[in-house]
Amino acid sequence: MNKFRSYYIYTTVVLISLIYIIRLFQIQVLDDKYLNMAERISLRRQTVYPQRGLIFDRNKNLIVYNEPVYDLMVSVPIRLKGIDTLAVCKLLEIDKKEFIKRLNKSKRSSYRGKSVFTKNVSNLIYARIQERLYEFKGFFFEIRQDRNYKYNSSAHVLGYLGEVNRSELDKQKEGYYEQGDFNGKKGVERFYEENLRGIKGEKYFYVDKFGVNKGSYKNGKLDKSATDGNNLILSIDIDLQQYGEQLLNNKMGSVVAIEPKTGEILALISSPFYNPANFNIQNRGKYYGKAIKDPTKPIFNRAVSAPYPPGSTFKPVMALIGLQDGAINANTHFGCPGYFKLGRRIIRCHGHTYNTSLTKSIESSCNTFYCNTFKSMMQLSKYENTEEAYNSWRTYLQSFGLGSKLGVDVSGEYRGWLKDASFYDRMHGKGRWNYARIISLSFGQGELGLTPVQMANIAASIANRGFYYTPHVVREIEGLENIPERYLTKNYTKISPLNYDPVIKGMQAVTRSGTGSGVAIKGINIGGKTGTVQNPHGKNHSAYMAFAPVEDPKIAIAVIVEESGYGATWAAPIAHLMIERYLMPDSVTESSRPYLEAKMKNSNLIPIKYRSQRDTSLYGN
Amino acid sequence: METRSRIDIVSLLLYLCIAILGIASVYSATSDQGLYTLLEGRSGKQLMWFGVSIFLGVIIFLLNANFFEVFSWYFYVGLMLLLVAVLFVGAEINGARSWIRIGSFSLQPAEFAKYGTAFAVSALLSSIGFSFSKKGDLIKMAVVILLPMVLIILQGDTGSALVFFSFILVFYREGLTPLILILGLVAILVFVLTLVFGTLYFGVGILLLFLVFFAFTYTNKKFLLPSISIVILAVLFSLSVQFLFNNVLQNHQRKRIEVTLNLIEDNKGAGYNVNQSKIAIGSGGFTGKGFLNGSHTKGDFIPEQETDFIFCTIGEEGGWLASSFTIFLFASFILRLYHLAARAKKKYKRIFIFSLASIIFFHLLINVGMTIGLMPVIGIPLPLVSYGGSSVLAFGIFIFTALRMDATRDEDLISTYE
Missing domain, CATH: 1.10.287 (Helix Hairpins)
Known part of the structure; x- marks a missing residue:
């Protein structure tokens, strides 16, 4: 009997062993549920962020570089056993209640087993916690790259970074971005995002129950290293840019300077501006609200977004159209009695000699000459009616890039105002308007609005005698053969090169003996045109457009100073100081006219009503 | 007539295989990414205890084969006294007062109590005139088993106490009515x-x-x-x-049973260990993640991994090949010991060796069963593999004593077969 009993027991041992071996086969080999669970628990994927491309000015001065920001993360689910929460609170400068609140929030928003506990920890606190991090198991830092700036300058050109938002995440096709990533929101940061951002890498590793890295997955076979972004060389001359910013300090307005031969923007200033460092990831939260509240609109990029009637700076263009269209020729003279009579209306002119030639009309900014030119163009027999003549006039302007976006690589570009004929049809009735209704367009008033960059582009087109390259701030993308194609193609105006000569002569006269002569620069032959733009809301806007040297143009510039007065008083001096600064490297540190320079730098032309509402911390460091 | 005393090579090899497997597993479970060598830390200690076991094994082989039989009851009584002593002078670890500190070492008398009880059971059952039909003998038998169980339960170590149920297999083998076993199963x-x-x-x-x-x-x-x-x-x-x-039942015991029966799911509380253990073993796949490469093992997700849950390390790093090989090794070892018991000519020796095999079987059944969720969590080690000096040493001398008895079987007179 006992022998059988022994066999029963042996059989039991064998049976149990078999049951276990089969059960093991089931959970280890057949069922991959456990493998998936194990990887979910202990496998982590970490993105390796590339260094974002650096940004330099045209002379390879470093402008924008990367600076790490630290996010304090917790692994979820976190076990707080053995963590001195009081010490964590103390280091983070929060109380226990806040600590628990954040922890609960982290637990709710668990994102791939980790979640942000404190965003953008300051360097000081980072250093303090990092030292004791081993005590706080489950807490770790994630480092992301924020931007910092060598110069308190060029904020509107450079733009800024921000976290990718929901719709960007949803819309992206390649799936590059993850929640929490930064991308360029404005300026070149946005335009050249795909060049600057580089290629992300990734790392797979195991973590222990505290979320501490326990070594790579499959010896790093799946890991990919990151490829840094391309550096960007801008066409901006940081010295000229900063100089212009100093001149525009405490003024509302804009300067755009272009190299006519290439369309490269040398300086693009919108004032008031702000310190770009105040708008990086770490600081923007603090300053954005202030900037929004400021009535002088420091975020608004006047250089590309604000349409200003060009005023008298438009006259050279009007002269070019008149010449090209046959309304006038180089020898045309109009008599100016000091006004232009339009039925019972009178358009006043300035005091100058009666007999006005084309050159003289530019030099002395004669309204009558342009009213007459415009009138005769509108009445040319080759046009059936005013509408057709107007459309022809409009087409000339379009060939200068007006009425549509130029395609500048600066954020917020506006197309300006250039109405088509239907606008006047709606206003006055079809066929019921003639030149008299729109005569003010001839001297740059009325329904015409140019952004400063469009104005500068006109100066560049005149300097080039009939063509322009689309203005752009990118000069070179390192690692790429070329900048975008659209910045390398010539755009021709509909004016033949010969017609530019008399106009340029007139513009030269402006700076020799005309409205801009007060600020002429010895040794530089400048072609310019002042403008005083009527402003129904306050003082006139001061405007100026110029290029130099006339023989071999190296810079074309447009300046607008809002609510300040005559073109010759503010805009022209600022433009000339900048031209001098750019063309005469010898006087880089010292202007030939220190008095004028000081006057420009120190004048506060911000309307008094706004002054008290400005927050100066936005502009400084 | 010259009789040779020969140790059973098969058992010895199986013992050594399991021991090596144990040291390697403990090393993997405790060495943080291989920062320590095998000789440091817990694997080093484990190795040392195997050394001590073999040293004592040599001594056991130098002793007269009948030494144990003569002193059976002294061993038993001595160990019962230790179990009593531990209630008063024991150090409390993990809620159980079952340790006696000697210098820098802690000994767990409960692990040795199985050894002592095996002597008593062997002596009692092989005593002349013993019969399962005598009420007095049955009571004696019950007392021999229940005394250590009660003392160990008083220490707060229910798991170790349950191990004594393995003696029922011995009693059954020796002629106790199967009704008890059947009743128990029912x-x-x-x-x-x-x-x-x-x-x-x-x-x-x-x-x-x-x-x-x-x-x-x-x-x-x-x-x-x-x-x-x-x-x-x-x-x-x-x-x-x-x-x-x-x-x-205590609350945690209730929970463990409910988790095993799938009545509740509590992967964060009572079921945490089992769930993590199943994940670790289940993620091992066919060939495992490789020695020292178990992510769950390295990640410290399983409490008590180097002791009661050591089987996870084997399952995760060695996959199904290693885990089923481990069970195969144990089954072979148990069956070999049963074979040694069966070939013993003396009833005393037969019962003693049979007790050892049954105890190892019970440990295997419960320990492996709980790591794969077939048994409720009962904190008993996987013999010779789980980290723990007392367990390694107790099983070591238990096995060497059994092998010593087997080695001299030829000297024994053929006992009457019942």
């Missing part, structure tokens, strides 16, 4: 069914079973009374199960 079955389905459904079910049985046997009146009484007893036991479950 009780477990009723217990489980009641917890899963509730007393009412269980009662209805057994009643239906009875009616079917009755339909076939109603002509034969002699089955009626016993079967009715069985039904009543089963229902009564089922009724008491709820009471026992809720009032006798």
Whole structure:
């Protein structure tokens, strides 16, 4: 009997062993549920962020570089056993209640087993916690790259970074971005995002129950290293840019300077501006609200977004159209009695000699000459009616890039105002308007609005005698053969090169003996045109457009100073100081006219009503 | 006549294989990414205890083969005294007062109590005139087993106490009526069914079973009374199960049983260990993640991994190949020991070796069963593999004593076979 009993027991041992071996086969080999669970628990994927491309000015001065920001993360689910929460609170400068609140929030928003506990920890606190991090198991830092700036300058050109938002995440096709990533929101940061951002890498590793890295997955076979972004060389001359910013300090307005031969923007200033460092990831939260509240609109990029009637700076263009269209020729003279009579209306002119030639009309900014030119163009027999003549006039302007976006690589570009004929049809009735209704367009008033960059582009087109390259701030993308194609193609105006000569002569006269002569620069032959733009809301806007040297143009510039007065008083001096600064490297540190320079730098032309509402911390460091 | 005393090579090799497997597993479970060598830390200690075991094994082989039989009761009484002593001078670790500190070492008398009890059981059952039909002998037998169990439960180490149930296999083998075993299994079955389905459904079910049985046997009146009484007893036991479950068991024990029966899912609380353990083993796949490469092992997700849950490390890093090989090794070792028991000529030796094999079997059944979720969590080690000096040493000398007895079997007179 006992022998059988022994066999029963042996059989039991064998049976149990078999049951276990089969059960093991089931959970280890057949069922991959456990493998998936194990990887979910202990496998982590970490993105390796590339260094974002650096940004330099045209002379390879470093402008924008990367600076790490630290996010304090917790692994979820976190076990707080053995963590001195009081010490964590103390280091983070929060109380226990806040600590628990954040922890609960982290637990709710668990994102791939980790979640942000404190965003953008300051360097000081980072250093303090990092030292004791081993005590706080489950807490770790994630480092992301924020931007910092060598110069308190060029904020509107450079733009800024921000976290990718929901719709960007949803819309992206390649799936590059993850929640929490930064991308360029404005300026070149946005335009050249795909060049600057580089290629992300990734790392797979195991973590222990505290979320501490326990070594790579499959010896790093799946890991990919990151490829840094391309550096960007801008066409901006940081010295000229900063100089212009100093001149525009405490003024509302804009300067755009272009190299006519290439369309490269040398300086693009919108004032008031702000310190770009105040708008990086770490600081923007603090300053954005202030900037929004400021009535002088420091975020608004006047250089590309604000349409200003060009005023008298438009006259050279009007002269070019008149010449090209046959309304006038180089020898045309109009008599100016000091006004232009339009039925019972009178358009006043300035005091100058009666007999006005084309050159003289530019030099002395004669309204009558342009009213007459415009009138005769509108009445040319080759046009059936005013509408057709107007459309022809409009087409000339379009060939200068007006009425549509130029395609500048600066954020917020506006197309300006250039109405088509239907606008006047709606206003006055079809066929019921003639030149008299729109005569003010001839001297740059009325329904015409140019952004400063469009104005500068006109100066560049005149300097080039009939063509322009689309203005752009990118000069070179390192690692790429070329900048975008659209910045390398010539755009021709509909004016033949010969017609530019008399106009340029007139513009030269402006700076020799005309409205801009007060600020002429010895040794530089400048072609310019002042403008005083009527402003129904306050003082006139001061405007100026110029290029130099006339023989071999190296810079074309447009300046607008809002609510300040005559073109010759503010805009022209600022433009000339900048031209001098750019063309005469010898006087880089010292202007030939220190008095004028000081006057420009120190004048506060911000309307008094706004002054008290400005927050100066936005502009400084 | 010259008799040679020869150690059983097969058993010795299996012992060494399991020991090496144990040291490697403990090393993997405790060395943080291989920062320590095998000789440092817990694997080093484990190795040292195997060294001590073998040293004591040599001494055991130098002793006279009859030494143990003569001193059986002294061993038993001595160890019972130690179990009593530990209640007063023991150090408390993990809620159990089961350790005696000697210098820098801690000894766990409960691990040695199995060894001592095996002597007592062997001596008692092989004593002249012992019979399972004598009430007095049965009581003696019960006392020998229950005394260490009670003392160990008093220490707060229920798991180690349950191991003494493995002696029932020995008693069965030696002639105890199988009724006890059957009753025990039926009780477990009723217990489980009641917890899963509730007393009412269980009662209805057994009643239906009875009616079917009755339909076939109603002509034969002699089955009626016993079967009715069985039904009543089963229902009564089922009724008491709820009471026992809720009032006798401690909360964590209740939870562990409920988790095993899938009555509750509690992967963060009571079921945490088992769930993590299943994940670790299950993620091992066919060939495993490689030695020292277990992400769950390295990640410290399983508490008590180097002790009670050491099987996870084997399952995760060695995959199904290693885990089933481990079970194969143990099964071979147990069956080999049963073979040694069967070939013993002396009843005393047979019972002693058989006790050892049964105890190892019980450990294997419970320990591996709990890591793969087939058994409730009962904190007992996987012999020779789990980290723990007392366990390694106790099993070591237990095995060497058994092998010593086997080695001199030729000197023994052929005992009468019952």
